[in-house]
Amino acid sequence: MQPSLIAANIQCPILSQAKLETREFLVERSRIRRMERGEGIFLHQTPARSCFVVMNGWVKLYRILDSGDEAVLRMHTRGEAFAFADVLRRGDHQYGADAASECLLLEIPADALRQVLNDDPAFGAILLSHSFEQIDALSDQIEALKCQSGIQRVAAFLRYHARPKGNHLFVTLPYEKVLMAAYLGIKPESLSRALAKLRQHGVVAVDGGLEITDQGALDELIASRAVERRMAAR
Amino acid sequence: MQPSLIAANIQCPILSQAKLETREFLVERSRIRRMERGEGIFLHQTPARSCFVVMNGWVKLYRILDSGDEAVLRMHTRGEAFAFADVLRRGDHQYGADAASECLLLEIPADALRQVLNDDPAFGAILLSHSFEQIDALSDQIEALKCQSGIQRVAAFLRYHARPKGNHLFVTLPYEKVLMAAYLGIKPESLSRALAKLRQHGVVAVDGGLEITDQGALDELIASRAVERRMAAR
DNA sequence: CGCTATATTGAAGATCTTCAAGGTGAGTGG
DNA sequence: CCACTCACCTTGAAGATCTTCAATATAGCG
Numbered sequence: 001m002q003p004s005l006i007a008a009n010i011q012c013p014i015l016s017q018a019k020l021e022t023r024e025f026l027v028e029r030s031r032i033r034r035m036e037r038g039e040g041i042f043l044h045q046t047p048a049r050s051c052f053v054v055m056n057g058w059v060k061l062y063r064i065l066d067s068g069d070e071a072v073l074r075m076h077t078r079g080e081a082f083a084f085a086d087v088l089r090r091g092d093h094q095y096g097a098d099a100a101s102e103c104l105l106l107e108i109p110a111d112a113l114r115q116v117l118n119d120d121p122a123f124g125a126i127l128l129s130h131s132f133e134q135i136d137a138l139s140d141q142i143e144a145l146k147c148q149s150g151i152q153r154v155a156a157f158l159r160y161h162a163r164p165k166g167n168h169l170f171v172t173l174p175y176e177k178v179l180m181a182a183y184l185g186i187k188p189e190s191l192s193r194a195l196a197k198l199r200q201h202g203v204v205a206v207d208g209g210l211e212i213t214d215q216g217a218l219d220e221l222i223a224s225r226a227v228e229r230r231m232a233a234r
Numbered sequence: 235m236q237p238s239l240i241a242a243n244i245q246c247p248i249l250s251q252a253k254l255e256t257r258e259f260l261v262e263r264s265r266i267r268r269m270e271r272g273e274g275i276f277l278h279q280t281p282a283r284s285c286f287v288v289m290n291g292w293v294k295l296y297r298i299l300d301s302g303d304e305a306v307l308r309m310h311t312r313g314e315a316f317a318f319a320d321v322l323r324r325g326d327h328q329y330g331a332d333a334a335s336e337c338l339l340l341e342i343p344a345d346a347l348r349q350v351l352n353d354d355p356a357f358g359a360i361l362l363s364h365s366f367e368q369i370d371a372l373s374d375q376i377e378a379l380k381c382q383s384g385i386q387r388v389a390a391f392l393r394y395h396a397r398p399k400g401n402h403l404f405v406t407l408p409y410e411k412v413l414m415a416a417y418l419g420i421k422p423e424s425l426s427r428a429l430a431k432l433r434q435h436g437v438v439a440v441d442g443g444l445e446i447t448d449q450g451a452l453d454e455l456i457a458s459r460a461v462e463r464r465m466a467a468r
Numbered sequence: 469c470g471c472t473a474t475a476t477t478g479a480a481g482a483t484c485t486t487c488a489a490g491g492t493g494a495g496t497g498g
Numbered sequence: 499c500c501a502c503t504c505a506c507c508t509t510g511a512a513g514a515t516c517t518t519c520a521a522t523a524t525a526g527c528g
Contacts, residue, residue: 066457071377138372143305145379146419185380223300
């Protein structure tokens with residue numbers, strides 16, 4: 001496949017906003033990598049020699065704490081980029097990365113990225129606006145972790161991943177529940193119980209996913225406070 | 235005071251890394267604002283007309299959720315910058331900002347920032363590396379919120395703000411406990427109880443602050459898991 | 469079929485919140 | 499100077515939420 005075709009197929013904001021020449025140069029210098037589920041992409045605190053764009057599947061960015069616990073920082077899917085910051089700082093990776101599902105990655109070598117940033121002044125602005133979006137996404141996570149209960153975060157997660165289907169919204173869980181729980185900052189058992197409770201709020205399991213039959217009830221749960229939830233349970 | 239002197243006094247990485255001409259232009263176009271504790275700087279989802287550098291004191295960045303709860307996203311102090319992303323995207327503020335203590339701010343008008351980004355190609359790179367640091371700070375918060383208990387986050391907060399003093403480490407709490415609790419994602423009562431428990435781990439209250447008499451014990455607590463903490467309590 | 473990984477459920481306990489009451493200290497006015 | 503107020507902090511008790519551990523269920527796969 002031609003570089004131009006590959007780049008167009010990835011649907012990556014960073015690549016599609018760059019001028020043709022830059023885009024083709026990056027893709028030509030890159031390597032397409034196919035990863036199995038669970039395979040490691042790079043480890044935390046190892047030298048950043050490449051950065052990546054997800055072409056397909058899901059990638060988990062995580063850290064292992066001294067306690068042995070794993071903190072899942074972000075999940076990335078088609079078109080999303082990661083490890084650009086690590087490469088540009090010429091330092092170590094600030095997190096580890098694993099393939100969360102079978103996935104296709106575009107691996108961009110460090111020197112290619114640095115050269116592009118040198119040669120194409122507009123590319124810096126693209127990266128800047130991309131990093132602003134990262135900040136927004138992380139801020140949203142912090143907001144949820146500081147102010148919402150586990151079940152509210154689960155509900156908001158479903159809401160975010162829901163797509164219209166017939167009269168209702170339908171959610172195909174993007175990855176396994178163990179991982180989903182880690183991303184939401186709860187244990188798998190708690191996720192299981194949260195999903196069970198959500199049946200009272202219009203979330204029913206159907207083959208291969210979940211159906212949201214009462215969107216209003218779910219939104220109400222997400223926006224409610226603990227006190228209100230207690231009242232409603234009576 | 236001359237712009238050059240002001241800029242030097244702020245000790246802001248963004249300004250000090252910029253070339254002299256850029257730095258002076260920004261400071262000349264800016265206004266120094268003095269805010270009382272609790273005073274609002276700007277509101278969430280209002281047009282971003284300026285961005286800011288903290289010259290002194292503490293600033294709280296926060297969001298009010300539909301539930302009425304307040305999520306404290308970041309705290310900024312001397313030399314740190316905020317709202318640059320909002321200005322450059324020509325959009326609304328992604329969070330509200332309040333003076334958490336009496337403080338001095340450098341208020342940079344939106345057009346001055348945009349002009350500098352246009353005229354000085356190196357300035358974009360400075361902003362990019364600054365936003366990478368923001369991402370790191372937010373990632374650290376997420377790591378703590380997902381994997382650490384309240385008391386561990388309190389301990390880590392003390393560790394972070396501690397400075398050597400005599401034989402031990404000493405912490406002057408940077409702002410009131412209500413705010414500290416909100417930043418850590420717990421209630422003020424829980425913070426109070428956490429600090430009480432930390433006395434068993436070598437944290438003693440002295441006039442105007444806390445002394446860490448057993449740094450090893452504190453670090454051990456921060457890195458421990460729930461199971462280990464239970465064992466240790468016997 | 470049995471194996472393994474993943475998911476669910478129950479029970480007990482840890483952690484955090486809520487609500488209520490009391491304490492402390494700085495500032496104010498008599 | 500003392501009492502009063504107000505804001506902030508602490509403590510106790512009860513309850514909500516989440517975790518832990520153990521047992522069981524389910525599904526995919528050789």
